[in-house]
Amino acid sequence: MTDRPALLLDLDGTLVDSVYQHALAWHKALELGGIKLSVWRIHRRIGMSGGLLADSLARETGRELSEEDAAKLKEAHARLFATQLGDVRPLPGALDLVRHLTKTGVAWAVATSGALASAQPLLKLIHLPPGVPVITRDDVAHAKPNPDLWLAAAARLGVPPEDAIAVGDSVWDLLAARRARALGVGLLSGGYGQEELERAGAYRVYEDPADLLLHIDELGIRAG
Amino acid sequence: MTDRPALLLDLDGTLVDSVYQHALAWHKALELGGIKLSVWRIHRRIGMSGGLLADSLARETGRELSEEDAAKLKEAHARLFATQLGDVRPLPGALDLVRHLTKTGVAWAVATSGALASAQPLLKLIHLPPGVPVITRDDVAHAKPNPDLWLAAAARLGVPPEDAIAVGDSVWDLLAARRARALGVGLLSGGYGQEELERAGAYRVYEDPADLLLHIDELGIRAG
Numbered sequence: 001m002t003d004r005p006a007l008l009l010d011l012d013g014t015l016v017d018s019v020y021q022h023a024l025a026w027h028k029a030l031e032l033g034g035i036k037l038s039v040w041r042i043h044r045r046i047g048m049s050g051g052l053l054a055d056s057l058a059r060e061t062g063r064e065l066s067e068e069d070a071a072k073l074k075e076a077h078a079r080l081f082a083t084q085l086g087d088v089r090p091l092p093g094a095l096d097l098v099r100h101l102t103k104t105g106v107a108w109a110v111a112t113s114g115a116l117a118s119a120q121p122l123l124k125l126i127h128l129p130p131g132v133p134v135i136t137r138d139d140v141a142h143a144k145p146n147p148d149l150w151l152a153a154a155a156r157l158g159v160p161p162e163d164a165i166a167v168g169d170s171v172w173d174l175l176a177a178r179r180a181r182a183l184g185v186g187l188l189s190g191g192y193g194q195e196e197l198e199r200a201g202a203y204r205v206y207e208d209p210a211d212l213l214l215h216i217d218e219l220g221i222r223a224g
Numbered sequence: 225m226t227d228r229p230a231l232l233l234d235l236d237g238t239l240v241d242s243v244y245q246h247a248l249a250w251h252k253a254l255e256l257g258g259i260k261l262s263v264w265r266i267h268r269r270i271g272m273s274g275g276l277l278a279d280s281l282a283r284e285t286g287r288e289l290s291e292e293d294a295a296k297l298k299e300a301h302a303r304l305f306a307t308q309l310g311d312v313r314p315l316p317g318a319l320d321l322v323r324h325l326t327k328t329g330v331a332w333a334v335a336t337s338g339a340l341a342s343a344q345p346l347l348k349l350i351h352l353p354p355g356v357p358v359i360t361r362d363d364v365a366h367a368k369p370n371p372d373l374w375l376a377a378a379a380r381l382g383v384p385p386e387d388a389i390a391v392g393d394s395v396w397d398l399l400a401a402r403r404a405r406a407l408g409v410g411l412l413s414g415g416y417g418q419e420e421l422e423r424a425g426a427y428r429v430y431e432d433p434a435d436l437l438l439h440i441d442e443l444g445i446r447a448g
Contacts, residue, residue, distance in 0.1 A: 196417040
């Protein structure tokens with residue numbers, strides 16, 4: 001164990017305020033594909049791999065999705081989300097957190113279930129400095145709740161996952177953290193309730209990046 | 225106490241799937257008014273009286289709102305929400321629940337923190353039969369979490385509030401139910417977590433109107 005844990009950060013709902021736009025984009029995409037689902041059920045799946053999300057939501061309505069159907073759905077979602085991109089903002093404290101981690105030399109990375117193409121405009125919003133590793137859906141076999149994304153992010157930093165703290169706003173981030181044997185930390189900024197995140201294994205739950213930064217010493221994050 | 229409790233139902237998030245559209249409409253309206261707030265913080269205020277919501281969100285950002293500012297905000301929200309109306313659907317089971325209550329002669333009413341003008345298109349979506357009382361923001365001095373809306377709905381049915389079951393998706397519905405001395409029941413369909421609703425005093429929490437209808441005997445609701 002090192003004395004300086006690495007910080008692995010989710011993107012949507014953790015650094016940028018995009019979860020509600022994602023939920024409504026999926027809602028519309030699913031409806032276009034003939035699948036009617038309440039928005040709250042979709043909201044609770046955001047952060048999962050897109051394929052798993054489409055499968056699980058289709059199963060809930062008793063439909064089977066072909067690979068082609070799933071690809072169409074993901075494409076429609078990406079297209080509809082892109083039309084909302086102008087309304088997406090960095091979460092409070094996201095830019096301060098990025099600056100703080102960079103300034104203090106903490107090893108940190110971003111790991112998102114989204115594809116690189118959809119992550120790129122969001123990473124611009126938080127002024128990601130060059131050199132910070134970004135692991136996306138395109139880099140791994142399976143997105144969250146599989147542990148692959150957190151594991152790949154830790155590996156890229158050269159840190160064992162047991163020495164990493166994985167921060168996310170969804171239960172899928174926390175399940176993936178458990179499976180990666182990283183310490184999971186939750187944020188309320190994706191719209192889950194505190195108890196949902198705690199029950200999914202969050203060691204601590206903060207409101208948003210600003211609140212995390214205010215309490216970063218509680219996580220034993222030390223300057224490099 | 226009567227042997228047949230009355231059922232008082234909230235509208236947004238309880239009968240129609242409109243909470244996420246409301247949250248994003250408020251987000252945009254607040255931003256137009258110079259108030260930057262994360263969507264999840266707005267989401268957790270939906271169901272409150274619009275004036276209280278605007279005040280509480282402004283206070284969170286350290287701004288004071290004049291009456292004129294608040295009126296402008298509410299107007300912008302109503303305008304922006306109206307553009308999303310085409311995407312709002314009845315929640316699963318809402319129409320079945322309406323039919324069941326009407327067929328079995330249960331005393332029931334709708335009580336919403338929204339104004340009558342914004343409630344009307346939503347009431348159409350659930351095919352509200354004539355004769356079912358609808359209490360809106362326009363009928364009372366204070367919307368939820370004040371008890372006025374639930375109290376007025378019970379009074380309209382000629383039932384003491386203690387003999388009424390008040391069903392809503394937000395903690396504001398449940399706080400208002402406590403203050404009205406009605407039994408509060410929560411629904412997950414507005415996007416709160418189950419524990420949040422339980423901690424706010426929900427006697428039971430169901431997923432949505434379909435799940436409530438499936439378990440309606442648990443509430444002691446009897447045919448008239």
